[in-house]
Amino acid sequence: MKFTAGQIAGILEGEVHGNPEIAVHKLAKIEEGEEGSLTFLANPKYTSFIYKTKASITIVNKSFVPEQDLETTLIKVEDAYKSFSKLLEYYNQVKNNKVGIEEPIFKSDTATYGSEVYIGAFAYLGNNVTLGDNVKVYPNVYIGDNVKIGNNVILFAGAKIYSETIIGNNCVVNSGVVLGADGFGFAPNEDGEFAKVPQTGNVILEDNVDIGAGTTIDRATLGSTILRKGVKLDNQIQIAHNVEIGEHTVIAAQTGIAGSTKIGKHCMIGGQVGIVGHIVIGDFVKIQAQSGIGRNVKDREVLQGSPALNYGDYNKSYVHFKNLPKIISRIDTLEKKD
Secondary structure, three states, X not given: OOEEHHHHHHHHOOEEEOOOOOXXXXXXXXXXXXXXXXXXXXXXXXXXXXXXXXXXXXXXXXXXXXXXXXXXXXXXXXXXXXXXXXXXXXXHHHHOOOOEEOOOXXXXXXXXXXXXXXXXXXXXXXXXXXEOOOOEEOOOOEEOOOXXXXXXXXXXXXXXXXXXOEEOOOOEEOOOOEEEEOOOOEEEOOOOOEEEOOOOOEEEEOOOOEEOOOOEEEXXXXXXXXXXXXXXXXXXXXXXXXXXXXXXXXXXXXXXXXXXXXXXXOOEEOOOOEEOOOOEEOOOOXXXXXXXXXXXXXXXXEEEEOXXXXXXXHHHHHHHHHOHHHHHHHHHHHHHHO
């Protein structure tokens, strides 16, 4: 896909300074720009590169005034960073705007879909599946019976959507995601063996939820495992049965959340965090990477460590921990004097 400076300026409501007909077909960092590429300058630390870049077009703030001659065509906007992000979003929309049904696929006679859908080769749509408008189902996606999917949803290649799952509007489910597999439910019997507890619930994703590659979200034992609107999950996260995650909470990679835990809204959870089951985490909570959470957490707490402590207490304690050998040596010296 090629875009001219004039077309890009139209999308961004910017001003062209240079050749409006010059075209680009790829994106680049400003220090790596080459002919045919588009880049941007938002951080003043990179200003020197604009005089060396070979990028055909550079997006800059309106306040930028060049102090040397430029080879690149400028598009001046109010906020270069936001405008470049907007352009990336537009580019993705164009790139992913596939329409039509490839062959072969399997579609149950009772499965239905809306307008402007794309269904890639070897996709499977089970009984009573419902797809909304502008849904993109990439190759090798499995969609089980009674799944309901809203409008403007993307299911990337290889995603597995088990039966009874409900997905809202404007969601993105990346490759390798599994929604609705059985939760880890087993009960010991008299012989010390573990018998499986049937998992009869489902998974619900509300609107504007993004799920990273390789993440797994288990169906509830009873009721629903729920991700509220605007939740963003990184790659390789495990969400157990009956977990509920509040609106606009974000979670980084390799975090695991055990069953029936409730997490509030607008929380930020770092990578490799472990959270036990059956606890409640409040709103606006921040949990640092590799922390272990084994208790209820109040609103707006900031935690670190395993088991997790208040963030400030952890840092104070860590200072002493680092100095333990010196402290022990001093104690030994004092004891010898006695």
